Amino acid sequence: MIELSPLRWGRPYESLETIDVSHFATGEPIAKIGTVNGGIVTRDLRQADKAREVLRQFSIDDLIERAGRAAELFESATLAVGSGAQSPDDFVLQQSASTGLPEHMCRSNMQKNAFVLKNMRQILDALTRGLDLNILSRGYGKESRDVIVSFQAQAGALGAVLPNNSPGVHTLWMPVVPLQIGLALKPGSQEPWTAYRITAAFAEAGIPPECISLYPGGHDVGQAILGGCQRSMIFGSLQTVAQYAGNPKVQVHGPGFSKIFLGDDCVDRWPDFLDVMVESILSNGGRSCINASNVFASRHTREIAEALAERLGPVEPLPPNDPQAALAAFTTPGMGAAVWKMLESDLNEAGVEHLTESYGPRLVEHERYAFLRPMIVHADSPDRGIVSKEFMFPFASVVACPQAEMIKRSGYTLVGTAITENEHWIQQLADATSIDRLNVGPIPTNRLNWLQPHEGNLIDFLFRSRALQVAAPHPALANV
Amino acid sequence: MTTMTDQDLQARVQAAREKLDQHTFEIVQWHFHESTGCPFWLEKKKSLNFDPLRDIRTYEDLQKFPTFEDEWLRGGPVERWRPKAFADRPTFVFETGGTTGVPKSRVVVEDHRIDYELFSDTLPDQYFPRNSNWLMLGPSGPRRLRLAVEHLCQYRGGICFCIDLDPRWVIKLIKKGWMEHLEAYKQHCIDQAITILTAGHSIKCMFATPKLLDSLCLALEERGLTLKELGVTGIFSGGTEFTPQWTRYCVEELLGGPPEESGIYMTPTYGNTLMGLACSKPISAAEKYKISYYAPQPRAVTEVVSFEDHNQVVGFGETGRVKLTTLTKEFFVPGFLERDEGEREEPCDRYPWPGVSGVRPFHQLAESTTVGVY
Numbered sequence: 001m002i003e004l005s006p007l008r009w010g011r012p013y014e015s016l017e018t019i020d021v022s023h024f025a026t027g028e029p030i031a032k033i034g035t036v037n038g039g040i041v042t043r044d045l046r047q048a049d050k051a052r053e054v055l056r057q058f059s060i061d062d063l064i065e066r067a068g069r070a071a072e073l074f075e076s077a078t079l080a081v082g083s084g085a086q087s088p089d090d091f092v093l094q095q096s097a098s099t100g101l102p103e104h105m106c107r108s109n110m111q112k113n114a115f116v117l118k119n120m121r122q123i124l125d126a127l128t129r130g131l132d133l134n135i136l137s138r139g140y141g142k143e144s145r146d147v148i149v150s151f152q153a154q155a156g157a158l159g160a161v162l163p164n165n166s167p168g169v170h171t172l173w174m175p176v177v178p179l180q181i182g183l184a185l186k187p188g189s190q191e192p193w194t195a196y197r198i199t200a201a202f203a204e205a206g207i208p209p210e211c212i213s214l215y216p217g218g219h220d221v222g223q224a225i226l227g228g229c230q231r232s233m234i235f236g237s238l239q240t241v242a243q244y245a246g247n248p249k250v251q252v253h254g255p256g257f258s259k260i261f262l263g264d265d266c267v268d269r270w271p272d273f274l275d276v277m278v279e280s281i282l283s284n285g286g287r288s289c290i291n292a293s294n295v296f297a298s299r300h301t302r303e304i305a306e307a308l309a310e311r312l313g314p315v316e317p318l319p320p321n322d323p324q325a326a327l328a329a330f331t332t333p334g335m336g337a338a339v340w341k342m343l344e345s346d347l348n349e350a351g352v353e354h355l356t357e358s359y360g361p362r363l364v365e366h367e368r369y370a371f372l373r374p375m376i377v378h379a380d381s382p383d384r385g386i387v388s389k390e391f392m393f394p395f396a397s398v399v400a401c402p403q404a405e406m407i408k409r410s411g412y413t414l415v416g417t418a419i420t421e422n423e424h425w426i427q428q429l430a431d432a433t434s435i436d437r438l439n440v441g442p443i444p445t446n447r448l449n450w451l452q453p454h455e456g457n458l459i460d461f462l463f464r465s466r467a468l469q470v471a472a473p474h475p476a477l478a479n480v
Numbered sequence: 481m482t483t484m485t486d487q488d489l490q491a492r493v494q495a496a497r498e499k500l501d502q503h504t505f506e507i508v509q510w511h512f513h514e515s516t517g518c519p520f521w522l523e524k525k526k527s528l529n530f531d532p533l534r535d536i537r538t539y540e541d542l543q544k545f546p547t548f549e550d551e552w553l554r555g556g557p558v559e560r561w562r563p564k565a566f567a568d569r570p571t572f573v574f575e576t577g578g579t580t581g582v583p584k585s586r587v588v589v590e591d592h593r594i595d596y597e598l599f600s601d602t603l604p605d606q607y608f609p610r611n612s613n614w615l616m617l618g619p620s621g622p623r624r625l626r627l628a629v630e631h632l633c634q635y636r637g638g639i640c641f642c643i644d645l646d647p648r649w650v651i652k653l654i655k656k657g658w659m660e661h662l663e664a665y666k667q668h669c670i671d672q673a674i675t676i677l678t679a680g681h682s683i684k685c686m687f688a689t690p691k692l693l694d695s696l697c698l699a700l701e702e703r704g705l706t707l708k709e710l711g712v713t714g715i716f717s718g719g720t721e722f723t724p725q726w727t728r729y730c731v732e733e734l735l736g737g738p739p740e741e742s743g744i745y746m747t748p749t750y751g752n753t754l755m756g757l758a759c760s761k762p763i764s765a766a767e768k769y770k771i772s773y774y775a776p777q778p779r780a781v782t783e784v785v786s787f788e789d790h791n792q793v794v795g796f797g798e799t800g801r802v803k804l805t806t807l808t809k810e811f812f813v814p815g816f817l818e819r820d821e822g823e824r825e826e827p828c829d830r831y832p833w834p835g836v837s838g839v840r841p842f843h844q845l846a847e848s849t850t851v852g853v854y
Contacts (some may be wrong), residue, residue, distance in 0.1 A: 014722040015725060016723070016725040016728055016768055016769060017723060017725040035725070036725075036729075037723075037725060037726050037729055038694075039694040039698070039726075039729055039730075039733075040700060040729055040733070042694075042702075043698065043733060046701075130554070223659070227663070239657075243657060243659070422640070
């Protein structure tokens, strides 16, 4: 069993309180995680500017190189993590055991994280729109068009309250360190692995450990991070989103409500897009905010729902080490049953039809965990309650809705894949502020282009573009 | 081989037990005698299948009573709880709960004073100097704590400064999710405290809840001050947030080290309006900041009982639910199940009766309980 200690700006802290992490199926202990209280976090965050100071001793260029090395180490090396040595296989086994995610999905998330670290230069180039990165480091400088610009860092460290059980979100905070900004993370209670392993890989790659804090703990730790960091991100429910709406210090990542919109010009060819729909719903066990939870179309909706049910309905839970495993377990006792109970209530509404029912029971309960097998429902109108639901398993409602009303009635959409060639409608979709990421054409919702911003541009969040004038000639311009 | 020390302790444990049995007998006689008892228990006696005056002779015999339901304390007339013997005495009413609905109330004549005078005997004069002034940084209003701390201070010869703090409003803010208001209200309390502490009143001792102590120290740090620089040497605090981890953080990071280094002594306590105050053995880094509480026997008893059988005490070191019994002439509670759990502790030199450590919210109730609100 591995022991993970809180890291206070790189220094391990011997905690007197620990959380036990167990294997979701066997209950066997996997890890003991030391915790901190909110007061410790609040005090530490007063030193957040030091993290930036330490990182500014390296150029961004150098840090990008080191991040690339860290990616390789993360993916392939045995690293010193907590009290033990952790190989990539150990990492996958541990992550799968605590989260219920099949091992091949853990590997896939690992590769995704490594990809982002390896391609940091291109990602930052895209996010900064080609800005000379030294300008971010210095705070000001001259662009190629001979204009002085200034981007002022708004925080010495980014805080992040990571989700309990989602290994797929870490790519969002990884670019922060190469940007010379520290990290204060509250790792997920069931998924501490990625944060600890990346921290270990960074250290091994020569990035100073004192730029990262890892604070496992309770709700008070999350509150302390959000209260003490000038910029932080949190992952949570709609309630969390509402709580921090309009708070410029907090970037909230809530449910995605990602969707596929089938345009009237393409909908008659819907079988051509079935694979795109299936992948969008099923990938990563349906657990991500980028999984589609709706398919909107004006006609053929029942046929589409039937075809999706035929593909997804038979999918069964498989052991986590099976390369074909497509479903992740609900590892919190009672949670699978509670989700199913909510669904049963939604299915009672007139106009809602459960199409996967004939493929066997959806809820598969075991002593310590449960699975929910994929579920496809048909809704005859966007007004049905189930249309606005998103769950942590492959679930989607196929919704009958006229194309002209889709944008207005589909609500917030993190990733919207619009399968259409209608230029007028594409323009309307591009203008729709309810859609965060727009895919035009048959692109599965889960296939993200990392050169595009995700739920807000990280650069805009961390740096403020402001005016800075220098009288010429002036020494300040000497090296600009 | 049994050492002399063990034998001594065993003898003291036995003596304490005999004292508890004798005290139990006297208190039950008092509460169930027509001339001295309170209307509630005299009425309750009619529905019991035993005669308390005849059948309760030892502490063990209290198990004949049904579990005390704190719901009995809600609503009026409050006089039903006042023993007839105290009918002409000035009487306080202290409330607990009450964020929504009718709060639970307990009448008190002087129990709070007696409890805190006994507690005073446990405080080291070196860090809680006699005749020094105090700050009460905790809940005000109809709470026992505010008057009790003030009396403790006065009993030790000082004058006590207080702040306004309404915990019911704090709970409402938490339940509504108004965290910004919560932070502002906390700041309002801390501002009051800093104003008093920096106003030249020579305050050396204080009561503070863990959260407020934390906030106070951080706020002072922002102003470039510390409690030590302000002259504070003794702090008594209380609440289920008193985990070893928090205590370590408090001692090492907020106060600047153990008393011999920082000059500040902090003692955790555990209690409530029904029971009074349980004291802690001195805490230390050597014992990993373990906190063990001991009730002020024989006036109050804490037991750690099985989760399934509330009359069955668990073995030493085992986990169970905390059960309180109050045995004073003003108030009789024969076994009340607290909303906390913990481990049963061995008797010790200072307290020759069982204690409880690791106190935390009872796991079956923890999710619905709002703890550490102020």
